[in-house]
Amino acid sequence: MSGTTRQIVEDPRTPRPGSREPRDGQRPSAPRTSPPGSKRPRVSAATLGIPLAYLAVTVFGVWWIDIRPAAVAAGFGDIARLLERMVPPTTGPVSDLLTLALETLWIAIAGTGLATIASVFLAAAASRHFTGPKLVRWLAQGIIIVTRAVPSLIFAILFVRIFGLGPLAGGLAIAVHSIGMIGKMMADVFEEQSPSPREAIASVGASRLQNFVSTTLTRALPAVTSLVIYRLDINVRASAVLGLVGAGGIGVALQTAIGSLNYRRAAGIILVIVALLLILELVAYLVQRAVAEHADEHTQSQLHVAGSTPAAPGWNRSRVLRSAAAASAVILFLYSLSQLSLNLSRLGQAWNNALALLSGFVPPVFTEEILLGIFESVIMAFTATFFGVLVGLVIAVLSTRHLVRFEPLSLALRGIVVFMRGIPDIVYALIFVAALGLGPFAGFLALSISCTALASKFFTDSLQNIDPAPLRALEATGAGRIQVFVSGVWPQFVPSFIGNSLFTSDLALRESAVLGIVGAGGIGFLLDESVATLHYQQTAGILIGLIVVVVALESVARWARRKVI
Structure with missing residues (x-):
């Protein structure tokens, strides 16, 4: 999706307990004030360097992607004509569509449940409080990093090759990718707990397992419950498009409709996906309130x-x-597992397929074409983030009640953002490719919409939680709205702005790596082709390259947060 979380790999909505990274609605620290006559504090290198780096990459990206005003205007004209062909939407056989929608739901539930079970053990081993062998801890941390770096759609491509077409591949893809987020944040929850209960239980002779269950896991249950519910929301968005690569769910119908140029049915399916996601978002919000x-x-x-x-x-x-x-x-959860078309014969064949796939990974091959594809994905992601952050900031300012006191405008903008987030990135890419043709321009537009919706959500929540006292004090002196924003709002907002912008880039990079599957530029097309043609050494090179880029971006984000937040 587009959407959902900064602390993690996928689209966040609500604060996730236990994470050390910036959260939705997290209140930034108030700006420090200096006594009269003292020197102003130095501006952090990250505060200036990161925006300048984004600007430099964006200038290059505008040239690389060939973003010209005339091309943009012509492109929107083509998109408008395509949208006209999608009206009025139709759904086709409702029973078939309902079956696929339910299959999407079972894939998400099963994958989330499997990931939660695996993440308990991995998070316990990856936590700093783990007292076992260091090799086990490093291995657990490595699994969490790798599964978080590779998008679920890429895992789906690999599992379709191993298990064949159907929801089993989709459920496992969701599970493996979700381990990256759930495991990381669960480990953060474990690490932030007070050590006193563990020490007390250990002093009476309890085993390591007894100590973990009776103290760490038990105290973490409320936070873990909220985290799993949030991840389920993200996974429903992700599983809605897994059918594009044959991994089951409603995406199968969408791919068929667009492939057959039945745009009215494609529009109806997109509306069903959006409705499903919005309903589940409401359910998740209510459940989170209940368990809070x-x-x-x-x-x-x-x-x-x-x-x-x-x-x-x-x-x-x-x-x-x-x-x-x-x-x-x-x-x-158990019922959802039974809906994944699991049988012993498929498992036996899958083992041979997995061995052939893994043995084909060695040695990985790095070619100029791979490097160029990854480079294009990075350029698309950062350029789209720059435009998305700018537009998202404008939307956030207009949506914040104590900045622009016009309630109808705030509600309208929030509704638009919710609808934009309800459509997965790759669906936007499908529409833009159908209207504009193949290439990175379609992927850039898809990512820009996603980044705009995500950034505006993050920024709105942060602006709603700034300290209003400086704003009111400035207003009392007769300061104008712009003066209030520059002097009262922006100093408080900078840490959140930097952190959330970096997280938006992180999500955009993961998504840009798969948009090529539908012809929207980047490394995705080459990755899909390498798996389909059994060139697994090339597949391994692409995956390693993606992991290196994502980990490098996360390292930069951690450095920036230490300097700014």
Whole structure:
């Protein structure tokens, strides 16, 4: 999706507990003020260097992608004519579409559940508090990094080759990629806990497993629950397009409709995807409120009421609801697994396919074509981020109530952003390729829309949570709106602006790596072709290159956050 999280690889919506990276709605620190006559603090190198680097890359990207005003105007004309051909939308056989929509949901639930189970063990091993062999910790951290760096659609391509067409490949792709985010953030949750309970349990002779379950895991459950619900929302968006590479779900119908030039049915399918995602976003929001600690004034801080004996805690309404919800989640997860078309014969064949795939990876091949494709993906991502951040900042300022006090405008802009985020990036790319033809220009436009929606969401939440006292003080002195923004808002907003812009780039880079699958430029086309033609050494080279680029960007982001935030 487009959408969903900065702390992680995929489109965030709500604050994720336990992460050390900037979150939606996280309140930036108030600007430090110096006493009269003192020197002004030096501006961080990251504060100036990062925007200048984005500007330099964007100037080059405008030339590389051939973004000219005349070409943009002509392109929007072609897109308008395509949209006219998509009206009125139709869905075709509703029963078939409903079946595919449910299959999308089962893929997301099964993948999220599998990733959660695996992430508990990986996060425990990757945490700084892990007392086992260092090799195990390094291996767990490496798995988390690699699975986070490779997009789910790329995993889907590989698993389709191993397991064949169908939802099983999609569910496993969602699971493996989700480990990167869930495992990383779960490890952060474990690390941020106070060590006192662990030390107390260890002092009475408890084993390492007993200590972990009774202290670390138990205290992390509320945060982990919120994290998993948020990840499920992201995975539904991702699984909606896995059918484009044969991994099941409603994307199969979308690819068929566009491939057969049935644009009205394609429009109807896109609307169904958007409706499904918006409904699930609302459900996720309600569930997160329900599981949040002290979600309302009636929530009690105690976990259980007193039972008949101190060793037997009693049952109250809250405990009954939590237990019922947990049981329902387990049943739903098990049912979703049964819908992935899993059978023993396919597993036996998959093992041979996996061995052939992995053995073909060695030695990896790096060619000029691979480097050029990765380079084009990076240029697309950074150029789209630059334009998306600028437009997103304007939308965020106009959507923030204590900056622009016009409620209808704020609500309208927020609704537009929600709708924009509801359409996955690759769907935008499909539309632009159909209207404009193959090439990076279509991918740039798709990523620009995604970056605009994502950045505006992040920025709006951050602006809503700045300290309003400096703003009101400036207004009391007769300062204008622009003066209030420059002197009162911007100093507080800079850390969030830098951090969220970097995270938007991170997500855009992952997405740009797969847009080539539908012909929208970048390395995706070459990757898909290498798997389809069994050139696995080339596939390995592409994957290694993507991992190196993503890890390098994450390292720059961590450095910038230390300097700015």
